[in-house]
Amino acid sequence: MPEPHKDERPLAERIAAEIRKLIMLGDWEPGRKVPTNQELRAQYATSNVTIQRALQILKDEKFLEGQVGVGVFVRGQSAQTINPAHSIAPSEPGQPYRWLSEATKRQQRSKYRMLAVRESVPPVEVARALRLDEGGTALLRSRIGFLDDQPAELVHSYYPIELAHGTRLADRRLIPGGSPALLLEMGYPTRSQDDVVAARPATTEEYEALEIPRDVPVIEIFRIVYSDDERPIEVTLLTKPAHRFKMGYHIEMP
Incomplete structure (x- = not known):
């Protein structure tokens, strides 16, 4: 039997995909504050660098918005x-x-x-x-x-x-x-x-x-x-x- 297809993408991209889905489906509603890096590190069992990369991907894609000194938030408008x-x-x-x-x-x-x-x-x-x-x-x-x-x-x-x-x-x-x-x-x-x-x-x-x-x-x-x-x-x-x-x-x- 062929080997099962595995997700070989970098972990940051996989985490970004999971969060992106939560935003598109409304589980993370517009304006919601994103969990802290510490909470995300614990949830995904990874490093701070990987979490920062995942969040940056979503910021670049306009799914997340950073507010200096306040935190990171889900964009203000749903799909x-x-x-x-x-x-x-x-x-x-x-x-x-x-x-x-x-x-x-x-x-x-x-x-x-x-x-x-x-x-x-x-x-x-x-x-x-x-x-x-x-x-x-x-x-x-x-x-x-x-x-x-x-x-x-x-x-x-x-x-x-x-x-x-x-x-x-x-x-x-x-x-x-x-x-x-x-x-x-x-x-x-x-x-x-x-x-x-x-x-x-x-x-x-x-x-x-x-x-x-x-x-x-x-x-x-x-x-x-x-x-x-x-x-x-x-x-x-x-x-x-x-x-x-x-x-x-x-x-x-x-």
Whole structure:
């Protein structure tokens, strides 16, 4: 039989992983004072140097905050749960994109900043989802979303060229009400949405755009939006920093 898989990471990283889980699950609530180094040394049966390294990892990742002369505390805000359903339905006429209006309901400041709008050869999985011929192009819209002035998501959305050409999708400006509202206006209502969720290390683009600390992974959402006759009208690659966000789903049983 093969040898059991063992955690060979340095002890400081393993301790940081255990504490990180306590924070993400709410066992260590926001604002809580972290146990003393002496207490943590006893709990994990290790040295003061190892405990300091573990705490520094979590400080670098923004899970913990040090206050000179007072102690170390859990960050003041819990990880925020993402509800993908907020982006499915188009906004009402004259209303902002639902991602923005949902942030307002949570009393958060929100905004998007456009990065690029251009014709592009998409990644293979995107091309397949859009049913493009080999070497086919799509209209790419790239942007960053901010919550309370912190980068919250990096979004790359692809649209069929024949659908987007000559419309506001091809304009390098934000779309009032967001793309679902515009697509509905164009005669392409959103009928369904498929999401595939993964976690992975950040690329350089994501690391810089989302201000990722240390080796924090990103949540990646690969989203296909369908209109009538199951026609794909939008494919989005969306990434969020995993130390600040969690995915949430509500499923009604028949």
